[in-house]
Amino acid sequence: MRTPLFTSILILIAAALYMAFRYLGNDYLFFAGYVVLQYIVIATAWNILGGYCGYVNFGSAGFFAIGVYCTIFFYNIGQSPGDVFPDFMLTPMGWIFPLPLPILIVLGGFFAGLVGLGMGYLTLRLRGVFFAIATLALAVVLETFVVNWPFVGGSRGAYVIPPENIPVFGTFIQYLFVLMLLLVVLALAAARLIERSRLGVGFATIRDDELAAETCGVPTLRLKLVATAVSGALFGMAGAPFPFYIGYVEPNSAFNLSYAVNAIAMPMIGGTTTWIGPMIGALLLSTLQQVVTVTISSAANLLITGLLLIGFVILAPKGLVGLWQGWTGRSAKP
Amino acid sequence: MQFDLLINAIIAGVMLGGFYAAVTAGISISFGMLDIVNIAHPGFIVLGSYIAYIVNAQFGVDPIITAIVALPVFYALGTLVYGIYFQSFEKRGQDSMRGLAFFFGLLFVTEVGLNLVFGVDYRSVDASYIGGSLKLGIMEFPLRMLVPALVSFVMFAGLQLYMSRTFIGRAVMAVSQDPQALELMAVDPTRIKRIAFSISMATCSLAGAFLIIIQPVLPSSGREYIGRVFAVCVLGGLGSLPGTLIAALLIGVIESITATFYGPSWSPAVSFGLLLLTLAVRPSGLLGR
Amino acid sequence: MSQIMGQPVTEDADGPAKPLLGIEQLGKRFGGFVALDTVDLAVPQGQRLGLIGPNGSGKSTLVNCISGTLQNETGSVAFNGERVDGMPAHRRARLGLARSFQLPRPFRSMTVAENIRVPLIYTVGARAGFHLTSSELEDRCMEVLSLVALQDKAGKNPFDLTQVEMRKLELARAMAAEPKLLIADESMAGLSHSEVEDIVALLIRMNERGVTIIMIEHIMRAVMAFSQRLVVLVSGRKIADGAPADVIKDEDVVRAYLGT
Numbered sequence: 017m018r019t020p021l022f023t024s025i026l027i028l029i030a031a032a033l034y035m036a037f038r039y040l041g042n043d044y045l046f047f048a049g050y051v052v053l054q055y056i057v058i059a060t061a062w063n064i065l066g067g068y069c070g071y072v073n074f075g076s077a078g079f080f081a082i083g084v085y086c087t088i089f090f091y092n093i094g095q096s097p098g099d100v101f102p103d104f105m106l107t108p109m110g111w112i113f114p115l116p117l118p119i120l121i122v123l124g125g126f127f128a129g130l131v132g133l134g135m136g137y138l139t140l141r142l143r144g145v146f147f148a149i150a151t152l153a154l155a156v157v158l159e160t161f162v163v164n165w166p167f168v169g170g171s172r173g174a175y176v177i178p179p180e181n182i183p184v185f186g187t188f189i190q191y192l193f194v195l196m197l198l199l200v201v202l203a204l205a206a207a208r209l210i211e212r213s214r215l216g217v218g219f220a221t222i223r224d225d226e227l228a229a230e231t232c233g234v235p236t237l238r239l240k241l242v243a244t245a246v247s248g249a250l251f252g253m254a255g256a257p258f259p260f261y262i263g264y265v266e267p268n269s270a271f272n273l274s275y276a277v278n279a280i281a282m283p284m285i286g287g288t289t290t291w292i293g294p295m296i297g298a299l300l301l302s303t304l305q306q307v308v309t310v311t312i313s314s315a316a317n318l319l320i321t322g323l324l325l326i327g328f329v330i331l332a333p334k335g336l337v338g339l340w341q342g343w344t345g346r347s348a349k350p
Numbered sequence: 351m352q353f354d355l356l357i358n359a360i361i362a363g364v365m366l367g368g369f370y371a372a373v374t375a376g377i378s379i380s381f382g383m384l385d386i387v388n389i390a391h392p393g394f395i396v397l398g399s400y401i402a403y404i405v406n407a408q409f410g411v412d413p414i415i416t417a418i419v420a421l422p423v424f425y426a427l428g429t430l431v432y433g434i435y436f437q438s439f440e441k442r443g444q445d446s447m448r449g450l451a452f453f454f455g456l457l458f459v460t461e462v463g464l465n466l467v468f469g470v471d472y473r474s475v476d477a478s479y480i481g482g483s484l485k486l487g488i489m490e491f492p493l494r495m496l497v498p499a500l501v502s503f504v505m506f507a508g509l510q511l512y513m514s515r516t517f518i519g520r521a522v523m524a525v526s527q528d529p530q531a532l533e534l535m536a537v538d539p540t541r542i543k544r545i546a547f548s549i550s551m552a553t554c555s556l557a558g559a560f561l562i563i564i565q566p567v568l569p570s571s572g573r574e575y576i577g578r579v580f581a582v583c584v585l586g587g588l589g590s591l592p593g594t595l596i597a598a599l600l601i602g603v604i605e606s607i608t609a610t611f612y613g614p615s616w617s618p619a620v621s622f623g624l625l626l627l628t629l630a631v632r633p634s635g636l637l638g639r
Numbered sequence: 640m641s642q643i644m645g646q647p648v649t650e651d652a653d654g655p656a657k658p659l660l661g662i663e664q665l666g667k668r669f670g671g672f673v674a675l676d677t678v679d680l681a682v683p684q685g686q687r688l689g690l691i692g693p694n695g696s697g698k699s700t701l702v703n704c705i706s707g708t709l710q711n712e713t714g715s716v717a718f719n720g721e722r723v724d725g726m727p728a729h730r731r732a733r734l735g736l737a738r739s740f741q742l743p744r745p746f747r748s749m750t751v752a753e754n755i756r757v758p759l760i761y762t763v764g765a766r767a768g769f770h771l772t773s774s775e776l777e778d779r780c781m782e783v784l785s786l787v788a789l790q791d792k793a794g795k796n797p798f799d800l801t802q803v804e805m806r807k808l809e810l811a812r813a814m815a816a817e818p819k820l821l822i823a824d825e826s827m828a829g830l831s832h833s834e835v836e837d838i839v840a841l842l843i844r845m846n847e848r849g850v851t852i853i854m855i856e857h858i859m860r861a862v863m864a865f866s867q868r869l870v871v872l873v874s875g876r877k878i879a880d881g882a883p884a885d886v887i888k889d890e891d892v893v894r895a896y897l898g899t
Binding site: 153154315 | 454
């Protein structure tokens with residue numbers, strides 16, 4: 017199936033989903049749905065570097081948070097431009113600020129992608145293991161910077177107040193939901209496009225045997241940088257609307273470890289070799305987490321996620337998709 | 351810059367560095383020599399801290415004593431973990447990605463497990479030497495840091511002796527450089543690796559006791575140390591115990607000075623920043639191969 | 640028609656051409672261990688060179704330094720008149736340098752045919768500056784595979800291949816890159832008599848079409864049948880270099896193989 021057709025089908029499904037939720041009229045569906053959609057983007061983002069190239073990113077929370085704090089930064093500028101800009105710039109800046117969410121998403125993606133590129137340039141020439149450790153370090157360094165930066169709230173946190181209602185969509189949460197739906201379409205289409213392209217072949221060789229890949233002419237460093245930038249950008253885009261969703265952001269919630277774990281667990285459980293795996297993993301795990309949090313406790317929820325991750329990694333390394341393929345005897349990619 | 355403040359910052363840094371060396375010794379073995387990225391190591395250290403805590407709270411036993419008694423337990427845990435790791439990953443071939451995910455999962459489960467059992471309050475221990483300090487002129491040695499640091503140096507020396515003098519110790523050094531040569535000498539590399547990994551896990555017991563003596567502990571404390579541990583390991587040079595010690599002291603001193611003069615909230619960035627810097631500039635570290 | 644079997648050689652009107660591969664004073668250490676010690680080697684275009692030496696003599700390290708898998712510390716490596724030290728391996732591959740690995744390193748998540756596609760996409764395609772179409776890729780894939788008699792295994796995963804078949808795949812993957820210089824690192828270990836003859840004949844055919852070939856082998860029969868020139872490496876040093884018949888009678892060579 018060609019990509020434009022696939023993307024169109026995704027958009028149709030997304031539209032249908034939105035219409036269905038709107039018809040059901042319960043705002044909770046949008047709130048819960050937003051979280052699930054967010055995780056689909058996160059899982060897909062992680063998988064582009066982790067599943068396709070074999071480079072594990074433990075610092076997903078850091079890239080996500082770049083998107084979060086990018087939004088907070090520009091939002092704060094928009095709230096009090098007089099504090100930031102000299103008088104003669106106030107009028108033109110008044111036209112630009114406050115920045116609309118789609119722009120914030122693009123900015124979040126841009127900066128996160130940039131950081132990914134920079135960090136990749138520093139560490140990707142080393143073994144994959146060092147890259148993984150560096151991603152851990154990066155997340156902590158970023159968090160330390162944010163905690164020490166009063167303009168975005170520091171350790172006290174920052175408030176973001178969305179408008180009550182918005183034209184076309186009604187409540188603001190519906191607007192966020194639709195934006196996240198579009199991000200999901202973007203992420204899935206991008207992942208699938210990469211997977212089927214020559215770029216995807218290159219990524220797979222890096223995962224399988226980087227040395228042999230180089231001798232076959234694959235420019236491994238360049239491809240890894242592309243993967244890191246794309247992955248980072250998607251994380252950032254997923255994080256950008258978050259402040260509007262949650263209202264009050266403090267470093268603990270933005271840099272929450274559960275993002276790092278889920279980003280890894282969802283693709284690992286779903287299956288890392290195709291674009292479907294992360295989506296399935298995100299859908300299942302996210303739903304499971306919502307259920308467990310409500311019925312048992314949120315700590316038990318994390319424990320179960322961790323145990324599932326370990327279990328799948330040991331027993332079903334190819335994830336649910338792999339189990340399905342083994343069961344039906346197929347190995348063709350959808 | 352006040353002189354006595356600086357001197358005491360350096361002293362605190364050296365003692366802190368001694369502690370970091372204990373924390374990192376295990377990783378120096380498992381990652382530096384065996385190439386196993388056990389990022390769950392700090393999690394197991396925190397586990398050791400909590401074990402020392404319970405025994406101390408219930409029976410008043412000194413944490414270091416508890417840790418020494420618990421050494422065989424941690425050794426056995428190491429054997430178990432290595433067994434799973436070996437069966438699932440090493441035997442099957444490459445795929446380091448899954449090995450990393452496995453250890454990350456272990457780290458996470460350990461933290462959340464401790465969270466469920468002990469809650470998110472700080473826990474600390476009581477011992478006769480906590481609270482007092484040794485004063486020599488303007489130099490002050492808080493005992494809660496001095497005692498762990500000294501025991502840590504002893505433990506480190508013991509490890510180094512073991513690695514360089516005993517057959518198994520030297521076999522471990524050998525297996526990191528040339529597993530095939532080891533096989534030719536009729537030594538099973540897997541057994542050697544298992545022993546080495548178990549030793550590395552055993553160090554968690556002592557390191558955990560040191561941690562909870564020095565500062566109150568949370569289930570999430572492990573994560574703060576991941577960066578430090580790998581920073582020390584990489585800076586010192588993989589596979590070099592003496593390098594680890596030097597790097598640990600260096601990082602301890604730099605962190606201590608930073609905390610004293612710029613505030614403690616910048617501490618985590620120090621070691622992580624050093625790690626990134628080392629990886630970018632000289633990945634083989636100070637004394638690395 | 641692809642260029643797998645090389646291009647016809649044209650005589651250079653200016654006289655003897657510069658060597659295709661020029662190695663000068665090459666040195667490589669691993670910590671304290673000296674793997675290669677000031678090795679000089681000039682390989683003219685079109686030559687069939689045999690490289691032999693005891694295990695651990697540095698042959699693979701030399702290949703790694705030539706192909707860019709490792710970077711040499713001292714000395715220089717020049718390919719087709721251009722200095723290539725410091726260049727990453729993939730750029731050297733695009734310049735026309737291909738090598739197979741002593742221990743086969745197939746891409747395990749792909750089929751045999753997909754393995755061959757990698758150099759077709761990333762070396763041949765990149766060199767030409769345009770993408771080959773899927774049907775072109777498939778045709779060339781099957782062409783290369785049939786040269787090593789692996790065409791029936793095109794859809795198989797390397798996991799299902801025998802050791803011998805994996806070595807053939809390794810060689811085929813290097814050939815698929817349409818190199819000017821091909822380094823075949825112990826491609827024939829474990830092959831039967833007739834299979835060895837087939838591979839030697841294949842390599843000679845490639846050479847007749849202009850591909851310069853360095854063969855590293857322990858199977859002396861094959862080396863002697865194939866090589867126009869023989870180089871012997873011992874403990875990181877070149878101890879002999881010349882006509883095969885002379886080299887194998889050289890005292891130092893005999894002593895290196897029979898030991899002291």
